[in-house]
Amino acid sequence: MEIHQTKLEGVYLLEPNVYADDRGYFVETYNENVFKKAGIKEAFLQDNQSLSKQAGTLRGLHYQLNPNSQQKVVRCVTGAIFDVAVDIRQESPTYKQWVGVVLSEHNQRQLLVPKGFAHGFCTLVDDTIVAYKVDQLYSPQNDRGIRWNDPELAIEWPCSQPILSKKDRAHPLLHKAENNF
Numbered sequence: 001m002e003i004h005q006t007k008l009e010g011v012y013l014l015e016p017n018v019y020a021d022d023r024g025y026f027v028e029t030y031n032e033n034v035f036k037k038a039g040i041k042e043a044f045l046q047d048n049q050s051l052s053k054q055a056g057t058l059r060g061l062h063y064q065l066n067p068n069s070q071q072k073v074v075r076c077v078t079g080a081i082f083d084v085a086v087d088i089r090q091e092s093p094t095y096k097q098w099v100g101v102v103l104s105e106h107n108q109r110q111l112l113v114p115k116g117f118a119h120g121f122c123t124l125v126d127d128t129i130v131a132y133k134v135d136q137l138y139s140p141q142n143d144r145g146i147r148w149n150d151p152e153l154a155i156e157w158p159c160s161q162p163i164l165s166k167k168d169r170a171h172p173l174l175h176k177a178e179n180n181f
């Protein structure tokens with residue numbers, strides 16, 4: 001697995017070795033030693049998976065407050081997503097900047113989203129399954145969101161009228177969001 005720094009410090013693009021043969025493929029999706037060598041030392045406590053039936057489904061932008069702030073490693077099992085990490089730490093030199101990458105069943109790439117970043121994705125094909133590891137447990141009382149199309153962030157989503165949950169339609173803009181993480 002190769003681990004590349006993106007333009008935002010702490011956000012990594014992971015490129016696993018994919019061993020393809022006549023049967024299909026084999027890939028290590030997580031290896032503790034490789035992560036530790038890259039400086040990612042936190043233990044992952046929870047694995048999540050979601051299915052989005054329609055292309056153009058957008059989930060985000062999500063984060064959790066302390067003490068449940070989460071680092072996430074996101075990958076696409078089936079289908080494809082445009083995956084986004086946004087720096088929402090007010091004291092950061094890259095505050096409000098975002099990184100967007102395509103993660104797909106074909107490229108097997110993963111995105112590491114550190115604490116202090118909001119995360120979201122838009123599905124690019126029908127029946128997309130996303131799986132991700134998190135290093136803190138889900139905490140409904142600390143679960144927060146930011147509006148996906150906040151003009152201050154100007155994220156270039158590949159979908160203009162996405163399918164959203166009721167919750168995701170109601171998130172505040174960044175300047176009104178809580179930022180204890």
Ligand SMILES: Cc1cn([C@H]2C[C@H](O)[C@@H](COP(=O)(O)OP(=O)(O)O[C@H]3O[C@@H](C)C(=O)[C@@H](O)[C@H]3O)O2)c(=O)[nH]c1=O
Binds near residue numbers: 060
């Ligand atoms: C995130 C989460 C949700 N749930 C429950 C709460 C709710 O009833 C149901 C659906 O939750 P949501 O609508 O928040 O699911 P979803 O919109 O898929 O939320 C996810 O979006 C992506 C972008 C992330 O980054 C994730 O961390 C997570 O926030 O699942 C858990 O039980 N555990 C969890 O860890």
